Amino acid sequence: MAIKVHIHATHRQYTNGLEVVEVRGNTVGECLKDLIRQYPGMEKALFARKDKLHNVVEVYVNHTSAHPNELARPVKEGDEIHLVILLAGG
Numbered sequence: 001m002a003i004k005v006h007i008h009a010t011h012r013q014y015t016n017g018l019e020v021v022e023v024r025g026n027t028v029g030e031c032l033k034d035l036i037r038q039y040p041g042m043e044k045a046l047f048a049r050k051d052k053l054h055n056v057v058e059v060y061v062n063h064t065s066a067h068p069n070e071l072a073r074p075v076k077e078g079d080e081i082h083l084v085i086l087l088a089g090g
Contacts, residue, residue, distance in 0.1 A: 003031050003075050006082040014041035023081075028059055029071030031081055046083070058084040 005021050007014075015021055021038065025031035029051070036043045048054045051071060059070040060082040066073040075081065 002077060004080045005031060005035055006080060008083050008085045010085050010087075011042065011045050011083065014045055015039050026074060027071065028061065028066055028073045028075060028081060031075060032071070056086045058086060060084060 002022050003025060005023050007019055007021060012019060016039075021035060023031045023034040023038070025034050032042075032046060036046075046053055046057055053059070053070065059066040059073075061073055061075060062079055063082070066081075
């Protein structure tokens, strides 16, 4: 089943500039594993350690927060995952 993942601008360097990537999976975690299979550089950009996202990575499914347990959240054909990076600065 095809799921679209919207890549934050700061991580498009790992997807050859692509803003949207199609992946397959039944959960957010499976979709992110497929994303990493296609673009291995995304692993360190998204994960602090195996199965633990960096604190600055927020996941939305169809514009709704997937928190908590983002990686276990089920997805279906036509869903869209948005990877949002929390930025801070002054």
